[in-house]
Amino acid sequence: MTKPDRVVLIGVAGDSGCGKSTFLRRITDLFGEDFVTVICLDDYHSLDRKQRKETGITALDPRANNFDLMYEQIKSLKEGNQIMKPIYNHETGELDPPEPIDPNHVVVIEGLHPIYDERVRGLLDFSVYLDIDDEVKIAWKIQRDMAERGHTYEDVLAQIQSRKPDFDKFIDPQKGEADVVIRVLPTQLIKDDTERKVLRVQMIQREGIEGFEPAYLFDEGSTIDWIPCGRKLTCSYPGIKMHYGPDEYFGHSVSVLEVDGQFDNLEEVIYIEKHLSNLSTRYAGEATELLLQHKEYPGSNNGTGLWQVLTGLKMRATYERLVGKKEAARVTAGV
Ligand SMILES: Nc1ncnc2c1ncn2[C@@H]1O[C@H](COP(=O)(O)OP(=O)(O)OP(=O)(O)O)[C@@H](O)[C@H]1O
């Protein structure tokens, strides 16, 4: 691994089971695995599982997390130093002996609180919040935890409900500080949909951030509703609807891209890509190509995949801006 001149720090925030792992895979695919180090902020839990049970403090509560250590270590890593990061072991619920982490070109801090602490937030070069509507979150978590972790439907529901008050207090407000929020909602194309397979997904992009140019549909700043289905985009029931427009979000200006529905044929997403601008792609069709590279990732056939790819491209643009395009090309080529 080449030693970085500049560590670019990215925060990815969201509740457990909100699709962070899938999004992180897209980011490492884009930058190259050796080039990115991912730190899970669960490692900064200061109360272990037993202590949390005894005190009734959840992992979402800042009191169960060591933000002083998180700040000191992330700052030091960003300054180019090796750190001895704690490890929270999810199997035992205890802290394991710390491990050395070296600086890398891109460091992603992901988990419940990357944007929570003002000092840590101040270190971030780009931040994303994954905002999953409760109904969709339940559907995803039930599917995973029942299939892979042996939980019952009631267990999963009870766990989500017991976390909700602290989630609303400590995790959710971070979205007001994020550069991009990927918001996943139930579809509006099917009346009373209970399956939660068809999704309405928004990419909420903060305006006025230095070096971050929001992507747009057709005409920057206009409000657009578009049904792209027809000769160039195959849409089976219930179809696809796109929307773009300016909005206010937590007291600041944003522009919102939205897609409701799912793609029948991923190759045809190129048609949508052609009508989007400011994508930070290196060549026409790159976003569609990135989506096609991993058709098997969950959400590739809907707005979650598309907006995750675009957000990844915005991260790459931030990286290139901070280190310089030439240096970025040199490093990714491994010379
Ligand atoms: N875009 C998506 N569309 C449909 N399902 C999804 C999507 N993203 C994630 N899921 C589902 O949600 C589950 C949780 O996703 P993932 O493991 O990526 O979340 P996570 O935030 O990393 O969770 P944790 O922090 O608990 O490990 C996955 O098993 C998958 O079934």
Ligand SMILES: O=C(CO)[C@H](O)[C@H](O)COP(=O)(O)O
């Ligand atoms: O929200 C979480 C982030 O992943 C976990 O619930 C938290 O880290 C506690 O983990 P565990 O339940 O394994 O003790």
